[in-house]
Amino acid sequence: MIQLGPELIISAILNGLSIGMMLVIGALGLAMIFGLMHIANFAHGNFFALGAYMAYSVFLYTNNFYLVIPLSFLSVVVVGLILEPTLLRRLYDRPVVDSLIVMFGVLLITYDIIEMIWGSVGLPFSAPPELSGAISFGIIEYPAYRIFQISASAFVAFFFWLFLKKTEVGLLIRAGVQNREMVQALGVDIKKVFLIGFSLAVGIAGLAGVFAAPLMQVFPLMGNDIIIKIFIVVVVGGIGSFRGTVLAGLILGFASAFAALIWPPLADIVIYLLMGVIIIAKPGGILGEGEVFG
Amino acid sequence: MSAIAFKGFKPWYGLFIAVILFAIAPSFMPLSIVSDILVFFIVVLGFDLLFGHTGFLSFGHSAFFGLGTYGTAIFLKYAMLGKIPIPPTWYWLALVIGVIVATGAGVLCGYLALRRPGVYGTFITVAFQQAMWWLMLKWYWVTGGENGLVNLPNLTIKLPGLPQISLGDPFSAYFFNLLIAIPIICLVYRLIHSPFGLILRAIKDNEERMRFLGYNVHKYKLSSFTLSAFLGGVGGALYVNYYQFTALHTIDWLASGDIVIMAVLGGSGVFWGPLIGSALYIIIKDFLTFYTWWWRIFVGSLAILVMLFFRKGVWGILTSVSRKLVGKQS
Numbered sequence: 001m002i003q004l005g006p007e008l009i010i011s012a013i014l015n016g017l018s019i020g021m022m023l024v025i026g027a028l029g030l031a032m033i034f035g036l037m038h039i040a041n042f043a044h045g046n047f048f049a050l051g052a053y054m055a056y057s058v059f060l061y062t063n064n065f066y067l068v069i070p071l072s073f074l075s076v077v078v079v080g081l082i083l084e085p086t087l088l089r090r091l092y093d094r095p096v097v098d099s100l101i102v103m104f105g106v107l108l109i110t111y112d113i114i115e116m117i118w119g120s121v122g123l124p125f126s127a128p129p130e131l132s133g134a135i136s137f138g139i140i141e142y143p144a145y146r147i148f149q150i151s152a153s154a155f156v157a158f159f160f161w162l163f164l165k166k167t168e169v170g171l172l173i174r175a176g177v178q179n180r181e182m183v184q185a186l187g188v189d190i191k192k193v194f195l196i197g198f199s200l201a202v203g204i205a206g207l208a209g210v211f212a213a214p215l216m217q218v219f220p221l222m223g224n225d226i227i228i229k230i231f232i233v234v235v236v237g238g239i240g241s242f243r244g245t246v247l248a249g250l251i252l253g254f255a256s257a258f259a260a261l262i263w264p265p266l267a268d269i270v271i272y273l274l275m276g277v278i279i280i281a282k283p284g285g286i287l288g289e290g291e292v293f294g
Numbered sequence: 295m296s297a298i299a300f301k302g303f304k305p306w307y308g309l310f311i312a313v314i315l316f317a318i319a320p321s322f323m324p325l326s327i328v329s330d331i332l333v334f335f336i337v338v339l340g341f342d343l344l345f346g347h348t349g350f351l352s353f354g355h356s357a358f359f360g361l362g363t364y365g366t367a368i369f370l371k372y373a374m375l376g377k378i379p380i381p382p383t384w385y386w387l388a389l390v391i392g393v394i395v396a397t398g399a400g401v402l403c404g405y406l407a408l409r410r411p412g413v414y415g416t417f418i419t420v421a422f423q424q425a426m427w428w429l430m431l432k433w434y435w436v437t438g439g440e441n442g443l444v445n446l447p448n449l450t451i452k453l454p455g456l457p458q459i460s461l462g463d464p465f466s467a468y469f470f471n472l473l474i475a476i477p478i479i480c481l482v483y484r485l486i487h488s489p490f491g492l493i494l495r496a497i498k499d500n501e502e503r504m505r506f507l508g509y510n511v512h513k514y515k516l517s518s519f520t521l522s523a524f525l526g527g528v529g530g531a532l533y534v535n536y537y538q539f540t541a542l543h544t545i546d547w548l549a550s551g552d553i554v555i556m557a558v559l560g561g562s563g564v565f566w567g568p569l570i571g572s573a574l575y576i577i578i579k580d581f582l583t584f585y586t587w588w589w590r591i592f593v594g595s596l597a598i599l600v601m602l603f604f605r606k607g608v609w610g611i612l613t614s615v616s617r618k619l620v621g622k623q624s
Binding site for chain 1: 418
């Protein structure tokens with residue numbers, strides 16, 4: 001067996017945080033769209049990919065990574081602002097499975113559009129020079145970009161939480177998740193809440209893609225790899241639960257990072273196995289059912 | 295329901311006409327397309343038993359179709375290599391093995407997916423399909439990885455008292471498939487129109503009420519899931535019998551999407567929906583992939599349009615049109 005020294009353990013913990021935070025901010029948007037609008041957004045992974053591709057293009061022209069982050073976020077938000085009134089609005093009074101199939105159609109269309117614009121070959125995207133080095137932690141050196149990605153994702157998750165807890169729109173979103181009819185009955189224009197909620201959720205998925213881009217190549221199928229894992233996070237985390245989603249994302253991230261220590265291909269298997277075990281042991285998700293988003 | 299529109303038309307005639315159509319179709323259509331239509335008719339029939347009749351959407355149905363192809367193909371590969379000591383006249387056992395593998399996977403996946411309500415179960419089927427796809431990709435020394443399994447042996451059938459039949463050419467393989475498919479299709483027809491099918495549709499309409507009435511809803515749903523995976527496996531086994539190869543495209547997410555779109559295109563919850571859906575979809579997709587690289591845009595738009603405006607599919611359009619015609623007479 002391999003020797004598990006402290007440096008390996010520490011780097012596995014950091015890797016786990018890195019994968020976990022990527023899953024968390026990817027899954028938060030999906031969980032919110034589902035909780036609020038009862039839409040199962042199969043295309044969520046493609047907004048992730050779109051964010052990464054926008055980051056690639058913006059970086060190509062501006063060469064400034066810090067400009068890339070807000071611009072890619074805004075461009076994905078704009079796609080959300082276009083898609084919600086034209087397509088999603090027709091789905092609100094339909095069964096959830098209908099929305100899943102329609103969003104699968106959106107997945108196919110966006111996949112082809114991405115391939116049309118950027119080509120089917122993976123594009124290299126590297127971290128900005130000031131983040132491409134390594135940071136020393138005494139016993140280990142760890143890539144600076146991953147530290148940036150972990151902290152930036154944590155900031156996004158924190159601000160999303162603040163937004164839900166402290167702002168009026170956030171309050172309406174949480175209320176809408178709990179009881180949509182009641183919110184409408186109180187005279188709130190729920191359509192506006194949906195518009196803001198959906199655009200914000202896909203924008204956050206786009207941000208996850210921007211942060212993930214330097215960690216991997218940018219390729220058309222990247223949305224597909226992530227959507228499966230996000231689905232698993234949501235299944236494990238429980239229905240519409242903010243804390244459950246965060247916890248599930250981190251657990252899966254750590255599990256896959258530690259599994260990779262033992263045997264690299266295990267990193268993927270362990271996520272599926274963990275899903276199976278948790279479904280059998282805790283059918284309601286790790287924090288149980290009845291949790292309300294936020 | 296739908297049969298009302300065709301007064302005096304006995305549903306069994308439909309099965310008869312379908313078989314005749316499948317028998318003569320190779321004379322005016324490319325055989326590979328007819329074979330695909332037959333295979334996906336069975337697969338989508340299984341999918342729709344779960345989706346249209348029981349009300350559970352499995353978005354990972356290519357797992358069972360794919361495992362059916364891989365189960366058959368791996369058995370054939372090892373039989374050909376002599377690792378499984380059986381004579382060539384017994385190679386048809388591979389078809390049985392493929393179906394068993396798919397059905398077993400269906401029991402496992404159904405057990406997991408049905409523990410969670412509604413769309414969460416659907417997410418689990420997607421994850422299951424992806425796990426199986428991953429397994430077939432990484433277990434390359436058995437499954438052939440990205441290349442899949444090619445050049446598998448043809449089946450030869452030797453029944454006592456009959457001459458030996460070799461399924462070497464595509465025509466005999468196709469007609470053998472048709473021969474196997476007919477009883478299975480009839481069985482599904484009977485099942486859908488049996489009390490069992492009625493209970494499934496009642497569960498779809500109001501699961502809570504069926505539970506109060508004392509039905510073991512979970513048992514019925516799991517049976518439906520298993521049957522559905524069984525039919526997926528049958529489709530997979532027949533696919534390998536016709537093509538003598540399998541690869542990752544039989545088990546990937548696009549294949550799952552294909553199955554779902556076929557079902558909603560033809561009309562879900564009606565027996566003939568899957569036949570119309572698979573025939574139309576395979577012809578459309580063949581046409582698109584021939585003329586354009588961007589077929590996903592068209593297929594995706596088709597899925598959205600059908601879901602938004604023709605939720606009952608082509609069969610729904612046909613029945614409402616024919617109902618209007620009949621209505622005018624009476």
